[in-house]
Amino acid sequence: MDTQDCTEVTDAAELRALLGEPSARDAAKERPTLHEHDRAFIAAAPFCVMATAGADGSCDASPKGDPAGFTLVLDERTIAVPERPGNRRADGFHNILANPHVGLLYLIPGRGDTLRVNGRARLVRDAPFFDRLTVKGHRPRLAVVVEIEAVYYHCSKAFLRSALWKPETWNPDAAPSRARISKSLERRDEPLAALEEYYGPSYGGDLYGS
Template structure:
């Protein structure tokens, strides 16, 4: 697998900002701003600890691949937090659980290794886009066992390993704020317990007032 730093791009963002994209940016007035971004603080190719933590917190992500004919395909991947594992600062891997057995993603990667991960944190209105190349590993049971979430009721069939070439964090504009059902339930339980405590305190104060004859 080619290391991301070895790919011949003037800037990491060139993986997405093709000449045609840059021409459209120029036509629509945004090229100067993105040119400054490229020069001053462009996209990164290595996963920072903050981004690695964000990746491993996700329970739902989207993986995009492309067939040899150029047909894109986006597949949802889900699991408990930590099912996405950052193996080092340019490698992400996860167990591929048994599903509907269409094998579109695996087939696309056999023909074209280019892949994209789209991660969305609705609660904190944060999204990260990751470009790279991915490969399917069918013959490494030790790695598969290592990546299987403990206690999760799923059957791992293979491993998908992605080498990161570039990543970018988008602004929160237009991201609806949504929360996990489990987090909402926990917050409501905490609220109800606090209400019960306050009601008990009020009842005790009323009893004390009655004894004093207030």
């Protein structure tokens, strides 16, 4: 696609002229510490997205999920997010080693509002609180400890526009299956039938293995 004819926004003043100014309430809604409502939201959230950026500006957004309350609140300015077994790429972790700034977006299924937590992260391989992060006998090998700098809520407009939580709008078969994607892009030499079995009902049987 040729983007040469796009009209680009190139500075903050132009951006503000286009979008307008935030209300005084919205401009001032960031807080540096967790309120009791934030603690309750985090305790109820089984999922968040962790955004990071490397020293070169390359970005990563990684999903994190576990039973509700998987993020441990250590105090009003500190939280810990456990790592669980995955693909071992560790893109976000490499970013944190180079650039500690992170953003986390917490979701509660069925709710439109989300909680944003921004701060500075450290990778911790062990600490006394790791026992409290154990799930189904799995004690994490690593946790991301975030020193909070800003906390605030996002409104539900994006969820309302997308109808994300309305089951009648769901169509999981609209895109190729995970098995077909893997066959085309990642595991070309493996039979599709084998991949469909691999990504089938038994796929979640070892979520906390090594």
